[in-house]
Amino acid sequence: MSTTFAVLVARDLRLAARRRIDAALPIAFFTVAVSLFPLGVGPEPQTLRQIAPGVVWVAALLAAMLSVTQLYATDLADGSLEQMLLVPDARLAIAAAKAASHWLVTGLPLVVVAPVFGLMFDMSGEAIAALVASLVLGTPVLSLLGGLGAALTLGLRSGAVLLILIIVPLCIPALIFGAGAVAAVDAGQSARGHYSLLGAVVIFTAVLAPIATAAALRIATE
């Protein structure tokens, strides 16, 4: 089980390293989406500082949802997903490995570039630190739930829009606590409660989402 997990994560990372532009697309989307807000809302630093946590979080959520549609799709198209599923009792490991590699390829780079946008939105140093911390805790939830959506919508027409419709409502707690942590720091309060709740959501999702994803993979490939 743990070998299957490690092998699959290494494989997905190698694939991402060989298709660098593809792997960078979610970050490019994130950058463009976040940059649109000052153009639409106006350049006043006060307004930007106030909307920054929500904007960064919503853009991260959408970047994760858009990129996660490809998580199983390419493997299904070239037949490698069916080969992976032939390994006995491997569904859970596949589900966990796919979510982990999605986070490493998409979630982690988002965490790394987020401080730059914090500076562009004139956020304080403490608020930027809170933003990074909330993204570190929260983006795994997006990858885990996104993986579930990708498995449920495997091979369907208009799967990408469908995935956003069915998974975004489930991501709302992560969004609320993630953006809320930054807003709390901005308001001079302690963000510890937000981090605790976000951590609880992460643990809950990490335990249950791979099981649900494994079931969804079985349903989709039967």
Next chain:
Amino acid sequence: MSTTTSRLRLYRFASPATFYPLAGKLVPWFAAVAAILAAWGLWLGMLRAPTDATQGDAYRIIFIHVPAAWMSMLLYVVMAFWAAVGWAFNARLASVVARAIAPTGAMFTFLALWTGALWGKPTWGTWWVWDARLTSELILLFLYAGYLALVSAIDDPRRADRAGALLAIVGSVNVPIIYFSVVWWNTLHQGASVSPAAAPKMAAIMLQAMLLMTLAFWAYAFAVIFVRARAIALERDNDANWAGAAVGRAHPQSEATT
């Protein structure tokens, strides 16, 4: 011996061939009960109940709003339950019922939001506030929409039923988390906001009218869900003999392709 017969009787109604005529007989009764109870409840609520001292006549919308909100939440749980039964025990009729419930549940959710907006304008002075209850009801509408979109996007009925069941179960596990996160978000952002809980205590006649309307909605839901489940069952068992007999087709096999 008696246990086997009772079990057989129970399973008998899980067969579409038995369910179809039985539900067909029950639909007019549920429809009639819904109409009578709704007429009674609306008469009590609209004409007999006194005008509210603070809210005027605008409060009367609760006789539709509150039962609709109750039904919207109840039907999601019932839908998830039957979808899970259909998935776990391979009971086709349970999956059919789950799919038949979803549009009615979504309709009640929309009705609750719409009547809430109509009540909010004269009472709060705004069509919409990002109150915890309103927001979570809106998210419930998204969950219904996601279920409906997912099952209609999958052509194979078996896969559609199971994927829908998984989504409904995941959704119902998440509903409390979403609800509490929204409540917390709301108290953080809004401070003391207007709340439906602040409404004055209810007179007995108002409660009576509201309960009558709830029962009317319940009977309506049964009638509509049975009509829809009958149609889905008939469509799925198109080639079966009982389906041919139900629509008066002489040779079901020969006409199955048309």
